[in-house]
Every structure is written in C-alpha cells, then in structure tokens.
Amino acid sequence: MPSLNAQTKHPVTITLNDGTRTGHASPRMLLSDFLRHELGAHGTKVGCEHGVCGACTIRLDGVAARACLTLAVQADGRRVDTVEGLAPDGRMTTLQDAFNRHHALQCGFCTAGILMSLSDYLERVPKPTETELRDMLSGHLCRCTGYAGIVRAVMDVTGQASGNADAKDASGRKEPGHV
Amino acid sequence: MTALTKAPSELAPAAAAPVSAALIGQPIPRLEDAAILTGQARYTDDLPIKPGTLHAAILRSPHAHAEILGIDVQAARAMKGVAAVVTGEDAKRFAAPFLVGVRAPMEHWCLAVDRVRYPGEPVAVVLADDRYLAEDALDRIEVRYRPLPVVMSIDQALSGDGEPLHPAVGSNIVNTRPFGYGDVNAAFEAAEHRISTTVQYPRNSCTPMECFVVMADYDQADGAYEVLSNFSGPFAIHPVMAKALKVPGSKLRLKLPPNSGGSFGNKQAVFPYIVIMGVCARVAGRPVKWVEDRLEHLMAATSATARRTDLEAAVSGDGRILGLRMEQTDDVGAYLRAPEPASLYRNHGNLTGAYRIPALDVVNRLAVTNKTPTGLNRGFGGGQLYFAIERLMHRIAVTLGLDPLDVIRRNLVPAAEMPYTTASGGILDSGDFLAAVEAATTDGGLDELKARRDKARAEGRLYGIGYAAIVEPSISNMGYITTVLTADERRKAGPKNGAQASATVSVDPTGGVTVTVASAPQGQGHRTVLSQVVAEVFGLRLGDIAVNTEFDTAKDAWSIAAGNYSSRFAGAVAGTAHIAATRLRDKLAKLAASQLNVTPEDIRFAGGRVFAAGNPDNSLSFSRVAAAGHWSPGTLADGTEAALRETAFWTPPPLKAPTEADIINSSACYGFVFDICAVEIDPVTAQVRIDKYVTMHDAGRILNPLMVEGQILGAFAHAVGTALYEEYAYGSDGRFLSGTFADYLVPTACEVPVPVMLHRESPSPFTPLGAKGVGEGNSMSTPVCIANAVADALGMDISTLPLTPARIAALIEKPEVARPASLDAAPPKAPAIAGGRGLQGEGTRTVPASPEQVWAILLDPKELAALLPGCDALDLAGPNAYRAEVVVGIGPVRARYLAEVELTDLDPPRALTLSGRGSSALGFGEGSGHVTLEATADGTRVVYRYDAAVGGKVAAVGGRMLDSATRMLIGQFFDRLIARAGGPAAVETSPSLLTRLLRLLGLRP
Structure with a gap:
C-alpha cells in the first residue's frame, strides 16, 4: 500500500463505466466528492454522508458500495460503475x-x-x-x-x-x- | 423556409378529420424520468460554478441558548486557503433582521448577533478554496458563550417560567389571538355531553434527500445579488430576503434549477441561507457556494411546528358536535420565521374539518422555544389540526359507547349543502363525503377487517381499527396569515388575499411549443402534466411540448404565490397553463380562420393540424400557423395580433381577505380524504404493524392518475414516519439528539406497506380544470388514523406521536421492577451539573501504588496531562486549575477542545473532585468526577463516580455512543494511571473496532 501525504493531492485513476479517468485527490477526499466534483460525474448523489441513506451507492469492482464511506484514494486502480454507465448507448435497461x-x-x-x-x-x-x-x-x-x-x-x-x-x-x- | 417544412410536429394531412387522443386524465408515465434514470438530470449542486467561487462552511451554536461574549476569528482567517470569515458583525453591516409576521419586538438576524437561541443557529461562516479547508477552519474559530436557561416545551412556555428568549417581548408566548364564530356558549348549554381532549403533536420534518444548496454572487457596480438555489417558494419570501439584504426585489435575482431533490415544503427554509450567502459574497467580493450537510439539515434547517391542542366539544346524545372550543399553541422555535405563523393559520377556514360544526371558539397562541425555527412541511398544520379533531371524534365514540364510524357519519357536511361555508369562513367547494365514506367501507373491505379484529381479540391479540375523515386544503390564500393580526392591524397594513398563479405558453419559429411556469417542481411530474394539458389544447403530441421548469425572478412571470407548496400545482398552475394555452390557441384560430376562409369558431386543432370543422381537408399544419407570427407578421390582416406568446395570471375567485369578524376562506379548494387503518401491536416488542390501510380521496378532477397515486403513496409514507418513528429529539438541557439518519428514523421499504387507494372525482367549481391538490392529504389524515387504530387496539387514549415501541411499552407494560436497594447504597453522587442530562457512571479500579503515590501523580500537572486522553500539556491557570487543549474523538467525529481542568474538594490522600469543561467547533462538554482513594493490600482502591454533559455536533451525531465513549475515555485514564504507578502497560493493544475503523479512515491518530 503506498504511503500518502495528507497535505498533497495524489493522482487517482479509475475505470469509470468502461472509460479510464484520472483526477487528483487528497487522502481524505471522499469518493463521492471525487466522482462529482473532480471528475464531473454528477449522476451519483449525496444524501447523508454517513452511510445510511444509500443515495451515493456505486459499484466498486462490481460490488455495491457507499461512495460517501469510501475514500477516493481507495478506489485508485479499481473499477467504479455509476448510474451514467447503466445505459451506455442511450437505451435504458x-x-x-x-x-x-x-x-x-x-x-x-x-x-x-x-x-x-x-x-x-x-x-x-x-x-x-x-x-x-x-x-x-x-x-x-x-x-x-x-x-x-x-x-x-x-x-x-x-x-x-x-x-x-x-x-x-x-x-x-x-x-x-x-x- | 426549411424551418417551417421541417417542423417537428408536422404530420401528413389526413383524409378524415384529424383526431388527438385525450391526454388530460390519462396515466401517462413521466417525461422527466429518462434524464433522471440515466444520471443526466441536473440538480443545483450539479450545476457549474463561476470561476473563483469560494466554498462556505457554517459554524453553528452548540448551545440551545447562550449569550455570545466574543468571537475570535484570527486563527481561522490565517489558515491556508481561507479567504474570509463572516460573522454577525458583517450581518449588521450589510443586512437587516428578517421581517416578522406578528407585531412583537423580536430580531432575527441571518447570523447570530449577541445571542444564540437554538442549537445549530449559524454563528459564523468560513469561506475557503474548498469545503474541506473551510471545515478545517471552523475548528479554529473561538466563540465564548455564556449559557442561559432553556425553554424546551410548549408547556414550559405556557407556564411563564423560564428566561424569555426575546427579552423585549418579555414572554415566551409571543402572540395570543382569540376568535369566536357562532354562539358556542348556547351550544354548550344545549348539549347533553361535554367531551374534551388534549393532544401534543411532535416536531418532525419530511427531510428531502437533497439538502439545501445556495450559490450567491454580488455585483458591486449594480449593488445587486444573483443567487441560484433550490428554494421552493412561496415567493412571498422573496421580498423578505430582499429586505433582509437591504435591496429592492429587482436587485435580488433568484434562479431555480431544472431539478430538485425533493422539498415537501422544507426547501422554503433555505431562504435565511440565501441571505447569509449574499452577505458572504459581498464581504468576500467573490462568488460563494454552500451545500448543507445532513447534520445541518436535521439539526437546524426547519421543522413542522409542535402543537398542543386543547379541545372541548358540546355533543348531543347521538354524537353530533354542536359547538367546539379549541386552544392551539404552536411551538415555532426560537424565531417566528416567515412565513410562520402560517402553520397555525393555514387551516383556519377548515378548523372544523369535514364536519358541520356551527359554533367555534378558538384561541391561537405562538410559543417560542430554544429549538429550530419551524416552517413549511408536507401537510403544513393539517397533521397537527386533525390529530386533535380526529382523536376527539374517536373519544366521543368511546365516551358515548358509539361506533366511531357512526360519529363521523353523523357529523359530515352533507352533499346537499355544497358548497358549504364553515363557521370560520372556509368554502368547502365540492364532494359527497358520506358517499365517499360508504364506498371506502365497502370497497376497502371494512367488514373483513372487523372479522379479523374479532378473531384476533378472541385470541388475546392486540388488534385495532381506526378512521379519519378530513378535508385537504389546497391553493393557499395569501391573506390567511394576516388572520393573526387584529382587524385594526390589518386595516393599517392593507388587505392581503388571493393566490396569483402564472404560466407562459409560447411558440417558436419552428412551430414548437414551450411552457414555462413559476411552480418550482420538486419531483411531482409538472413537466408531464403540463405537457398533457397544453398538448391537448393544441391537438399536439406530448413530445411536441417543451416544458421549462427553471425559474428566474428577473425574467419569468411570477407573483408572491409562486412556488411549490400548498398543493397548488394541479388546481392553480396546471389550470393557469390551460388558460394561457387556450388564449394562444384562440389567437392562432383567428389567424388560421383568415387563411382558411372560415370563422374562428369553426377552427379545430387536432393531430398536429389546424382545420375547418366542416371540411377537415381545408387545413394547415399547426407548425405553419404557429410559426407565421415569427416569419410573416407583415401579412397579418390589419388589427390582427401575432400569436407568439401568452402569459396568464390567475387567482382563485373565492380567496378574499379576512373580514372584520375574522372570517377567512384560507384555501381555494378542499379535497376529501377518508382513511381506514387496521393495526396489530406485538405485546412483547410493542411494535405497531399496519395490517391494512385504505385511503379514499376525492381531489376533484384527476389530471394524471399515476401522479395522483404517486402523491398519495408519498404522503402516506411520510405519515407512517410521523405516526410511528420520526421525532426531532432534544435533551432537557437543549442538546439536539437526532443528527443522523440512524437517530432520526425514516421508514424504509420494510416499514411502509402499500395502501389500498380509492378515488372519487367531484370537480372543483373554482379551479380552471376542476382539479384540487392531493399531495398532502395523507400527511394530515394518516398519522391520526394510525393513532386511532392503536387507541382501539389498546383500549387506551393516545395523546402524542410518534408511537414508538418505547412509548407503546410505557402504556402496556407493567412498571419496571424497582432497582435493588443494595445498588442505591453506592457512594454519594458527584455534584450534578446544571442542565446536564447526565452521562453518569461509576466504577472501581485498583492501582498498584499507595494512596500517597497516586495522590502525588494526580496533583502533578505533568503527570495529570499524561493521564488525560488526548491531552498534551496542562497550563497552570490557578491553584490546581489548568488550561489545556484536548483532542477527543467520539463516534465518527474528532474535536479539539479548549478545556479548563480543575481539582477541587481536596482531601489528601483520600478524595478529590476532578472537573473540566471545554468547547470546540463540534460542541461543548463538561463533567466532573468524584474520586476516593482507599489503601488495600494490593495498593489503592480507586472509586469514582462521574456526571458529564455533552452538547453540539458530537451529541447530535454521536448520542448513541456517548455513554460507551465516556466509559472508554475513563478506562484509558485509569489504564495510564495504573501503568504510571508501575502496573502492566496501558491497554492500548486492543483498541475497539470503532477505533480501528476510524484509524483506518485517518480520523484517529
């Protein structure tokens, strides 16, 4: 596990709905904030930021997870699926x-x-x-x-x-x- | 002219007369959904920000009531990334206190000035490069408070005891208004029975999943504010905000986003933050953005009013109510915030519900308490009103030995008397209430439920059936709030009444149709319904209509009634859009008539064609007619006006100002709701299970059954929460205790059954399409219907909500076995802390050293600092008194407390009291522990008892963990003491799961 400096932003690369995206995040940045404000993937919503409401649920390597209880740096190198990826060709599932x-x-x-x-x-x-x-x-x-x-x-x-x-x-x- | 030939709605001419399917009234799935379901819909926090935008974090009061002695922002301002820190001083410079709806000397500033009056009240704002940095800096703002006594209940306010929140008012009852309608005394003299009840309705709110968002900018050159926010209206609040920002309304441009994540009235309460962020943008000279977090929302956004209602009814032998005396006292929180006291007056015209009660005396009171100011919340005053009225109906039946349903039937307003004017002035516009009740009992299967009840009771189970019959007001009269003023005061202020709705329908150069409305939808499907209404008018397809629900006060047609509240969409907004579309169609018909050589009356619109009724082949495409005004205005016949755009304003005719006698029709129309609920209560867990729920609605003409049922299902789910789970809880010392969704319990898919929904349609004579509101009925009827069912199941009176297992258990369980006497013989209690709920505990540890050695350690500041968890050093502040910085983590949060630590009651080497108090951005904490030392064979037996209180954010989010966290901290203290005295090393080897988790997340060292 790489050692991260709290004071600096680190590159985080994820596979977001079949595309590769890179952004920068300080170690404490939530994955929900990273997706929404660093990568501009606004489909994921934030409802409570304490893991109860479920609005921010994404799939991390296929498994449903709360983006608000996950740090962006934890997702580095992993696959993140969000609502934007459910209907890639514009046709709803x-x-x-x-x-x-x-x-x-x-x-x-x-x-x-x-x-x-x-x-x-x-x-x-x-x-x-x-x-x-x-x-x-x-x-x-x-x-x-x-x-x-x-x-x-x-x-x-x-x-x-x-x-x-x-x-x-x-x-x-x-x-x-x-x- | 390709624009014309390629117009989207152009269809091939048909041989027969074109037809369009009827759209109004059809269950058309929503047009809004595709964008939302694919993650493309844009909510406020998804919209772009201006370059250079600063992000705001708000420092909030940890105290329910305190004087602000001083605020030191220097350290915060010096932090990296911080651009400005804004306080009440800035508010005083750039803003004014909010307007108040009653005449009483109360000042409410957007940021606290001199005093805080509720936990979570905004005290300061940090503006920084990002939200993380802004929150960091909150920790560095030092506020010195002097706590004041708190007022935490309506009864306490009524008692006259306690510190006045607003000293200039002198009382915590800030307004009292008596009303009299009809001869109540005569009714009581004539009546065979007097039946009374007193109920208390709790604080709760609908908690939309999206919290508040404000983006504000200030244009120095124009002296104008521009704000984008998910505000929901009513726009009567716009002048309140403009006045608070000390600008005319034209200098406060407010824009609303295309999508909103729910409101249920609550988003009205974003308005103080619009003012705060306006001030912030002005101070910082840069745009600012603030996104409310969930803790902020639960603690300090808004709440339904808590209400105490005292009712006394004059009742005939067969259960008819001849007269009613009513006293209502609303807990409006620390400030009477606009549009309050609307909660108390919204139902003034329908105080007697669905019943014919000819005489009514009312006393309305407004109580201020040290709680969050109240505001709009689905059902708005109706849940409170009907909890009292329908509990009374049940009680009348029980008292007189009648069937509760018969009591309801005998009192309902008869269909023959519609429209019926109530004692206080409401005009119940349409409906056959009795027929609706009969249909509900038949179609809802009441007989089967009664059989289930009989069977359950025969088996000794707790099963009950409850009813509720109500009228659901919709489209609020803008004048009803002025009923709180006396007739004399109203005369001075000028009349207020009506409810202007507005809609604009326009055609573009391709013949496309666009609809804009000032309705601020929050998920109710306005785009779909407006498309239905307007497409039907023009004989077009749904997809031909573009509906724009964004809103801009600088460019759109609006008035004070604009917005999304009081169930005004179907009755007022959709109807107004129909008026605008019809006017535009009539103008288009004139244009087409001249081209087709027929009279305008002969023109028809269908299938995308405009044609002559008698000869459908004589036709033009809709797009060609619609576009003509753009492309060829020069060819219009003289005196003919181009048909490009129509804006309609409409106000419901029956909405007048209150009369001299305080008669007020508070809403334009009134739907009818009748509910049947069957519950079973588990005698062991005391949980209420809804066995069956039937809800009958008459909301006038139904515009889209899917939307109507969606509204009913949603209001029902909210009401299940209100009835059984949800309450904003406070400690008696004012601490707020419901700061997470693990504390404020919202019903999930496991708790909300699907009710049986039944409908009747009695069109309103007062709205353009005959539709009435339907989104709030169950918020009003269902809480009390469930309560009546529980009362029936238990054979007991129910006087408050929510009916949690703890509350039910207190009713059905025998008192707990008394504590064994031996436990009460423990050492004397440590001195109690004023206002402390008391995190209390006691314990004994053995330290491998003599009492003298232990004493020496405790009295040495260096040693003591090493024992205190999270403390690096103690600075001497006096004899055995120290100042320290202590970092304490409880639950998910960690705070740096500036603490004062003191050793008193010194009895060397036998006893002492260790006490401390501290405050941080996360709140305050204080506590004291009494310690006795006793020599034993193994060293020293240390016996301690402690009493502590914690407030602010830590208490709000970590309430469930405070006791165990306190024990853990004390454990750490003694572990270190034992290690210090030569025992085994401190037990740091086995941190709790929580500690390990927090470390993993970097939240703990």
Missing part, C-alpha cells in the same frame, strides 16, 4: 424502463443509488421474493414514493408481476405489497 412505467421515482435524488444497488443485487439474486427485495431496499431511503413503485418495477422485471402500470384505478389492483 429494462429496469430503468420499469422504473418509468411504474412511477418508481419522483424527485429522483435517491434513484441512482437504488439502481446501482439493484444492478448488483439482481445479478446475485435474480428472482427475489418481495420480502427479500424490501429487505435489500431498506438500505436506501426514499422520501417521495413510499417504495411502492420501486417494488412493483423490480417484481415486474424479474417476471413476478403483471407489468401493467396502465391500470387507472388502484382499487381493483392486486399489486405486490398491498395489505
């Missing part, structure tokens, strides 16, 4: 598309983190039960949606619900999560 159809986002500030967690999680657990899914989502705070649309979207893309968001009236709807 089926999950992103389902988020739109099921109204799974409003202000959207928590959305990037949730998408990154899900992109890791669904690779490992392709067909979660609703209980498992809600347990995983409990690592993210959303203040707009009540999580209902998020759960519906994931159950839809994992082939566990009708995907029909066009139902106009929820009164007759038996969607996941109804109590």
